[in-house]
Amino acid sequence: MHPVVKLLAQRIALGILLLLAASVLIFGGTQILPGDVAQAILGQQATPVALANLRAQMGLNDPAYIRYFHWLFGAMHGDFGTSLANGSDVATDIAGRLANTLFLAATAAIIAVPTAITLGLISVRYQGRWPDKVISAVTLATVSVPEFLLGYILMFFLAVEYPIAPSVSTIYDSMGFFEKLHAIVLPVMVLVLVVLGHMMRMTRAAILNVMQSAYIETAELKGIRPFLVIFRHAFPNAVSPVVNVVMINLAYLVVGVVVVEVVFVFPGMGQYLVDHVAKRDVPVVQACGLVFAAVYIGLNMLADVISILANPRLRHPK
Amino acid sequence: MKRIPLSALLGLTIVAAYFLAAIFAPLIAPYGMADAVGGVWEPSSAQYWLGTDSIGRDLLTRMIYGGRTTIAIAVAATLLSFGTGATLGFTAATLGGWVDQALSRFIDLIMAIPSLIFALVVLSVMPVTVGTLILVMGLLDSTRVFRLARAVAVDITVMDYVEAARLRGEGQIWIIFREVLPNALSPLVAEMGMRFIFQVLFISTLSFLGLGVQPPMADWGGIVKENKDGIVYGVTAALYPAIAIATLAISVNLVADWILNRTTSLKGGRNG
Numbered sequence: 001m002h003p004v005v006k007l008l009a010q011r012i013a014l015g016i017l018l019l020l021a022a023s024v025l026i027f028g029g030t031q032i033l034p035g036d037v038a039q040a041i042l043g044q045q046a047t048p049v050a051l052a053n054l055r056a057q058m059g060l061n062d063p064a065y066i067r068y069f070h071w072l073f074g075a076m077h078g079d080f081g082t083s084l085a086n087g088s089d090v091a092t093d094i095a096g097r098l099a100n101t102l103f104l105a106a107t108a109a110i111i112a113v114p115t116a117i118t119l120g121l122i123s124v125r126y127q128g129r130w131p132d133k134v135i136s137a138v139t140l141a142t143v144s145v146p147e148f149l150l151g152y153i154l155m156f157f158l159a160v161e162y163p164i165a166p167s168v169s170t171i172y173d174s175m176g177f178f179e180k181l182h183a184i185v186l187p188v189m190v191l192v193l194v195v196l197g198h199m200m201r202m203t204r205a206a207i208l209n210v211m212q213s214a215y216i217e218t219a220e221l222k223g224i225r226p227f228l229v230i231f232r233h234a235f236p237n238a239v240s241p242v243v244n245v246v247m248i249n250l251a252y253l254v255v256g257v258v259v260v261e262v263v264f265v266f267p268g269m270g271q272y273l274v275d276h277v278a279k280r281d282v283p284v285v286q287a288c289g290l291v292f293a294a295v296y297i298g299l300n301m302l303a304d305v306i307s308i309l310a311n312p313r314l315r316h317p318k
Numbered sequence: 319m320k321r322i323p324l325s326a327l328l329g330l331t332i333v334a335a336y337f338l339a340a341i342f343a344p345l346i347a348p349y350g351m352a353d354a355v356g357g358v359w360e361p362s363s364a365q366y367w368l369g370t371d372s373i374g375r376d377l378l379t380r381m382i383y384g385g386r387t388t389i390a391i392a393v394a395a396t397l398l399s400f401g402t403g404a405t406l407g408f409t410a411a412t413l414g415g416w417v418d419q420a421l422s423r424f425i426d427l428i429m430a431i432p433s434l435i436f437a438l439v440v441l442s443v444m445p446v447t448v449g450t451l452i453l454v455m456g457l458l459d460s461t462r463v464f465r466l467a468r469a470v471a472v473d474i475t476v477m478d479y480v481e482a483a484r485l486r487g488e489g490q491i492w493i494i495f496r497e498v499l500p501n502a503l504s505p506l507v508a509e510m511g512m513r514f515i516f517q518v519l520f521i522s523t524l525s526f527l528g529l530g531v532q533p534p535m536a537d538w539g540g541i542v543k544e545n546k547d548g549i550v551y552g553v554t555a556a557l558y559p560a561i562a563i564a565t566l567a568i569s570v571n572l573v574a575d576w577i578l579n580r581t582t583s584l585k586g587g588r589n590g
Contacts, residue, residue: 018430025431029439144567146519148526148542149560156549156557167550255432259523263546273435274527277442285442292435300430 007308015301019294023075026289027068030282071286080287083276090287093272098291100171101261101268104184105253108191112253113246116196120203120242121235124211125226136204139197147256151190151263158186169264187257187264194256195249202249206241210234240307247303251296322576329572336566340386349376371545371555381558384536391452391531392517398456399513403463404506408494410464411471422468425461433458434523441529451530455520459513466509470502477501504578511574515567522563538562 074081080090119139123132142150159167165185175183210216211234219233220226235242258270265271269288276284322330339346353375362369371377410418428436437454444450474480480497488496518538524530525539533540538559545555 018427021427022431025427025436026439029436030443140568141564144515144571145560145564146522146526148523148539149557149563152542152546152549152556153560156554160550251432255434258434258438259527262527273438274529277438278528280442282442285439289431289435289439293431296432296435297430 004308008305011301011304011308015297019297022293022297023072023290024068026286026293027071028064029289030286031064075287075290081283083284084279084281090284093284094269094287094291097267097269097272100266101254101257101270103180104187104261104266104268105191105250105257107181107184108188108195108253109250111188112192112195112199112249115192116199116246116249117203117242119196119200120207121227121230123200123204124207124230124234127208135200139200142193143197147190147194147259148263150193151186151260154186154189155263158189167264169266171267184264184266187260187266190260190263191253191256195253198252199245199249202245203238203242206238206245207234209241210238213237240310243306243310244303247299247306251299251303254295254299255292325572326576329569329576332565332569333573336385336389336562336569339382340389343382343386346382349379353379369553369555371541373544377541377555377558380536380541381538381562384538384541384559385562387531387535387537388518388521388539391448391455391521391537392514394452395455395459395517395521396510396514398452399458399460399463399517400506400510401460402457403460404467404499404502405494406460407464407467408471408498408502409490411468411475412490412494412498414475418468421464425464428458429461433520437520437524438527438529441524446529446532448531451521451524455517455524459516459520463506463509463513467502467506470505471498474498474501508574508578511570511577515570518563518566522559 071081078091080094082088083090083093119135123135126132145153155167158165166183167186169183169187171180171183207230211230216229216233219229224232257268258273260266261268261270262274269291273285273288273292276288369377371380406421410421437458440454441450444454475493475498480493483493483497521530521537522539522542525537526543528543531537531540533544541559542556545553548555549557
């Protein structure tokens with residue numbers, strides 16, 4: 001087998017294994033209570049009959065590992081059970097909300113990735129001079145404030161003081177594409193600001209690392225313009241770490257939406273998860289946890305796959 | 319005593335001010351923590367410096383008590399994560415072999431799930447008390463401390479003085495705490511600032527989502543949650559915690575940078 005194919009197969013197998021292990025952790029995380037889940041949901045005043053009914057409904061009379069395999073088997077077939085709070089089918093609820101969340105995250109990514117890479121290139125070109133310092137100070141400020149506060153700061157200035165965008169991002173299926181886009185202006189801005197800082201700083205570090213190579217010095221001595229040195233000689237060699245940075249931040253984006261969705265009342269996965277954690281709705285929480293973990297692990301795996309493919313040294317074994 | 323750089327001095331002053339305000343909150347706060355003293359969302363005045371909140375409590379009082387809760391929980395969670403993470407990390411590096419493998423792979427697994435998501439999953443069945451919050455936050459973050467501690471300790475365990483201690487017949491506990499720990503201290507202390515800030519952001523986020531500190535106790539994330547509806551009427555009450563968290567975060571970073579520089583230059587001085 002070609003070594004690259006072998007490496008890829010190994011990495012993908014590892015990802016699947018990791019996801020399985022993560023499902024054990026997520027399931028286990030809801031079982032660690034000293035009492036049991038039924039008691040936690042109904043509280044101390046619950047009557048024994050109500051407890052017994054709920055236990056039977058949730059299958060709590062079976063040992064934990066049987067419940068786990070039952071749950072995992074269902075999850076693999078797209079069956080996440082029914083919500084304890086309102087009895088609706090969890091998989092149906094998730095499908096619509098996941099699409100909304102991915103729409104939000106994808107819009108943010110489309111804006112954030114090119115901006116971050118451009119800003120990274122600019123701050124390498126003017127390293128240590130004022131453009132670099134301004135960019136690094138602004139990004140430091142945006143990463144020092146939690147997402148939800150950034151959300152309210154933007155909401156205060158851009159929806160209340162100077163109303164250019166709606167403060168609430170509720171979207172419906174009946175809305176047109178551009179209507180939806182207008183509704184999510186503020187949450188997208190928050191997400192972009194949050195990942196931009198990390199992405200730009202890591203891109204800058206990755207390119208600076210390459211800038212110390214001998215061939216960069218040669219290119220500079222040849223008299224090529226500084227921007228071309230960076231763009232033609234440094235950037236291609238930094239593609240693999242930069243792609244990695246982008247993927248890690250996309251994974252972060254998918255998690256960052258949880259808080260941003262709550263701030264802007266956006267009907268996505270994050271809002272759904274948070275609402276149902278408060279209601280102690282265990283099947284929904286487990287399903288959301290698994291979906292978030294799957295997206296996160298999937299993007300991290302994709303990052304490794306791309307950097308394997310982007311590294312020519314791995315293509316020609318010695 | 320070397321001169322303290324201005325940036326570190328500024329950071330140190332602000333951090334100290336926050337911690338003193340947290341410790342002496344009942345003496346400084348102008349009103350009681352849960353006392354409704356005025357109307358809803360009154361603007362700032364001589365009587366209420368920052369105005370009042372959504373149910374007429376003095377906002378300055380809420381911010382001071384909120385800082386006390388937030389900082390106390392973050393400090394406790396940071397100590398727990400360093401205690402657990404550093405001990406396990408040093409153990410993994412010193413013992414090596416299957417212990418190292420088992421611990422490292424387990425930590426990899428926990429880090430494969432985003433912290434916030436995992437915390438939410440666990441908090442959906444746990445009673446949300448201050449104790450549970452510290453436990454969940456501290457243990458989840460100890461994975462990052464573990465990685466750093468292990469990486470630093472792996473370099474130390476191959477040093478001659480560790481070899482000498484082994485040949486002297488010292489036990490593993492001695493090697494971990496008397497040989498590895500003192501030499502790994504400076505990167506760990508610098509990291510401690512970062513982790514503390516992370517915990518401040520973490521607890522604020524959880525409280526904002528309604529799954530952290532429960533009312534009527536005040537904390538910075540909770541203040542945002544309580545006053546967020548005022549934003550659309552132009553009430554800035556929910557924005558004060560942003561200023562508090564951002565200044566604390568930047569100040570702690572300035573101090574951490576200085577500690578890192580100072581300890582590394584000290585080490586250089588000792589060797590020659």
